[in-house]
Amino acid sequence: MTMAAKLRAPGWYRAALSLPIGALVAFAIVAGARALYGWTPVIDGEAITTVALIAMPLAFLVGIGCFDYWFRWASGAPTVPEDHSGHGATSWRDYFRVNTDHKVIGIQYIVTTFVFFMLAGLMAMLIRAELAAPGTQFVDPNTYNGLFSVHASLMIFLFIIPVFAGIANYVIPLMIGAPDMAFPRLNALSFWMLPMAGIMMLASFFAPGGAFATGWTAYAPLSTDTPLGQTFFTIAVQFAGASSIATALNFLVTIITMRAPGLTFFRMPLLVWANFTTSLLVVIATPFIAGSQFFLLLDRALGTEFFQVANGGDVIMYQHVFWFYSHPAVYIMMLPGFGIISEVISANARKPIFGYRMMAFSLVAIVILGFTVWAHHMFVSGMASWLRVPMMITTMLIAVPTGIKIFSWLATLWRGVIHLTTPMLFALGFITMFTLGGISGIMLAVIPVVIHVSDTYFVVAHIHYVLFGGSVFTIFAGIYSGSRR
Amino acid sequence: MRKHPLAQMLVIGTIASILGVILALAIDWFPPQGSASARDIDTLYDVLMIVSVPIFVLVMTVAIYSVVKFRARPGDQSDGAPIHGNTKLEVVWVTIPFLIVSALAFYGWVVLDDIERPQPNTMVVDVTGQQFAWSFEYPQPGGAEPVQSNELVLPVNRPVDFNIQALDVIHSFWVPAFRLKSDAVPGIETTYRVTPDVEGTYDVVCAELCGLGHATMRQSVRVVPEEEFTSWLAQRKEEAAPAAGAAQGTGPDEGAAPSGEDQQAPPSDQPEAGTEGASSGGSEPVG
Structure with missing residues (x-):
């Protein structure tokens, strides 16, 4: 392939070419607009950077070829089926x-x-x-x-x-x-x-x-x-x-x-x-x-x-x-991690998941309740004070579907044939850490306590129990069990 | 031990819970208590701990017990018991957590109501946050010039309402010893009330990331006997006196702010402390 062809075909060459083009477009837009308004200085670094931060990634995406098919289709040109569909990767x-x-x-x-x-x-x-x-x-x-x-x-x-x-x-x-x-x-x-x-x-x-x-x-x-x-x-x-x-x-x-x-x-x-x-x-x-x-x-x-x-x-x-x-x-x-843990525990305890329907319903319940609790982050923010008690109650209610999940995992372990594989160890670690995160989450719903501990390391600790001991452990469990297949 | 597994776990769990609760209560979690609300909040926290520890122990006991008891022997490729669910059990573990969190929410609500209840004989302090310092104003009765201070001094056992504002970005006015904080928000006035009832010097901390100097935005509050406060206020007033020859007359809007019931965010800057001063005015030198 000649260089010119490489620069036309989707890929890293074209992406490398389109990045500076994106920067130039940003420059032209900002300098042009400022010149038209008569603002000085016409060349304003911050404004150009701001526009370039939008233009350059878009230019890169065009260059690497994310939009080729759609552009061709939209302009009526013959579309080129992407050549990897159906077979995945043949080389790195x-x-x-x-x-x-x-x-x-x-x-x-x-x-x-x-x-x-x-x-x-x-x-x-x-x-x-x-x-x-x-x-x-x-x-x-x-x-x-x-x-x-x-x-x-x-x-x-x-x-x-x-x-x-x-x-x-x-x-x-x-x-x-x-x-x-x-x-x-x-x-x-x-x-x-x-x-x-x-x-x-x-x-x-x-x-x-x-x-x-x-x-x-x-x-x-x-x-x-x-x-x-x-x-x-x-x-x-x-x-x-x-x-x-x-x-x-x-x-x-x-x-x-x-x-x-x-x-x-x-x-x-x-x-x-x-x-x-x-x-x-x-x-x-x-x-x-x-x-x-x-x-x-x-x-x-x-x-x-x-x-x-x-x-x-x-x-x-x-x-x-x-x-x-x-x-x-x-x-x-968190929810995708719940899914991974359900699979890992069930597979490594050689048992079907306990209470499947309730497990599914509890996910739906968390989705719905999850939209009704946001202001518990704002108990001391100066928002409308009547909003605090309802948000405390909905927040604490999330403990119920979350509890269903934890208890059902425990019940799945019960009378299983438990293989302590690496993913299973992460899953057990997850249950421990996530329970701590969940309990501290209950504390973080009780308004008088929150008034004292909001914006402190109590919150930092809570979120790290949930996200590190929780989510990251589920990710490790998932990656390890995936890589064993 | 040929006991029933549930009995076994119950014994282990109870012992572990008791030890855990003792440990949780023995740990000194919080800074010194400087107000009645601090005691209420600490008690609430202790109750939360007492409820939480057994729940954690329950989860751990079942998990560890299962892993120990039901662990596969080497080479065991059999399946576990084909249990798909148990409606009774599921009803139990929906109902009990529901009852527990409802009770805790109710208790939390009661405490919240207690610490925010309006008190008689309340004084007002206006708190202003800016990068990176707090300043305080003591409104004076009769529309006199408020007393300014960079130091927060409060009389012991006297309820105080903080009216909190910010000049630039969001700050958060926190006195850990009181267990109370409220953001200082540009454009609105926030408020909280507290009755300091232990003399001493406590930290005043900004709890909301407010820029480079956030970590240094720390001052202190001195809680002192009423007489000491009175003389401190008088001294502050004298220092500021040359400038303040202001009109002593009653403000026109004084009648608009009925005394007593509600301290929430007065829309005007004009402090309405005069309306509160009725019972306390005698102890303060009226300027």
Whole structure:
């Protein structure tokens, strides 16, 4: 293939060419608009970076070939069937291309997310090293705030949420007897948006003023007047969020329409149920964080005043919109793990899962209740105070479906023939840690206690019990049991 | 031991629960108690611990017991008992957790109601958070110039309402010894009330990440006897006196703020402390 042909064909060459084109487009848009308005300076670095953060990833996605089929189809040109469909990968190079095979995409997801897991984990170690003694050890306060913010954002948006999407991508079509996902090209696009988001979050360390340093919650108005790094977060979340929404839609359609004949809903494995309910959560909730970050972006980039109280902005609104996503997000990060644990325990205790129907219903109950509890993150935020007690009650009620799950796992162990394989050990570790996380979660619903412990390490500990001892253990259990097959 | 497995687990679980509860109660979890609400909240926390430990022990006992008792012998490829469910058991483990969390929620609600109940003889302190310091204002009766201070001093055993504001970003006004906090939010006024009842000096902490200097946004509150507070206030007032020759007359809106029942966020900046001063005014030097 000649160089010119390589630059025309989808792939890394064209992607490498399209990246600078994306940057140029951003430059032209900003400089052109500013010149037309007569603003000085015409060339504004921050504005160009902001637009480039949107344009360059899109240009990369076009270059690597995510949109080729659709462009051809839309323009009436003969479409080129993607050459890997149906056979997956024949060499390691196929994992670095836009590939529509669900197993390849699953592995792409898992490997990519584990890279970010490692990076975010190293950041956690830096944080702990910094905290080893009072005062400053290794990093200055701004870098420190950046480290824990990027750590959290990577772990949440680039590891736990997408690694579950990766595992599900690999196993769901196999479990329901489907040839592939319902929308393979959308599936590929979903994957390729992820590294964009992750690289953007990491790149924020090189932005003037350092990485975004407002926590993963990016509360306004702190986040509207911090340096440029914040914009990297705001836009990265859009890419990660779009990726998650597209994948969730894909799972929903696949699970609803592509089950093998006879595989009714109440015969689906619990892992499929778990991903079905998770996808419902994603599709309904994720647009809200996209909204919250668009508000921020508009405030930062275009001078809107959603959160500028001097001009009628409302900063509590940010928290409501943010947590309306971010509480369900906790279940987005947990339900797929529940599915994995159900499979692992049942397989390694050589027993059917105990109380299958209740296990499925409890997932649905968590989805519904999960949307009614967001304000328990805001008990001291100054929101309407009447909202606290109802949210306390709904939050505590989630203990009931969660309890059903834990007790049913225990009952599945009971009188089984228990093989203590590696996945099983992780599953047992999960039950221990997740019970602790769940119990501390009950405490974090009781308003008077929360008034004291909110914004403290009590909350940090709770979320790490749930996400590390909980979700990450289920991921390990899933990866180990998958790799043994 | 040829006992019934349930009896065996019950004995082990009870012993472990008792030990766990003793340990949980022996640990000194929280900073010193500086208010009645702190005691209420600590008791609530202890109750939560007493309920939580047996639940954790229950899960662990069943899990460990199963793993020990039902572990496969080497080479065992048989299946476990074909149990698909047990409706009675499932009803039990839906009902009991439901009852437990309902009871805890109710108890939590009662405590919340207690710590937020309006008190007689309340004084008002306006708290303002900004990057990276707290400042305090003591509104004076009769529309006099409020007393400003960078130090929070409170008379012991006197209920106080904090009206909390922020100038720039969100902060959170937290006195760990009182167990109470509320965000300081730009654009709105938040509030909480507390009755400090133990003299001493406690930390005032900003609990909401507010920028680079967040970690340094720490001050202290001195809870002192009423007389000491009165003289401190008088001294503060004298220091500020040259500037304040302000009108002593009653504010026009004084009648609009009926005394007593509700301390929630007055819309105007004008402190309505004068309306509260009726019973306490005698002890304060009226300027």
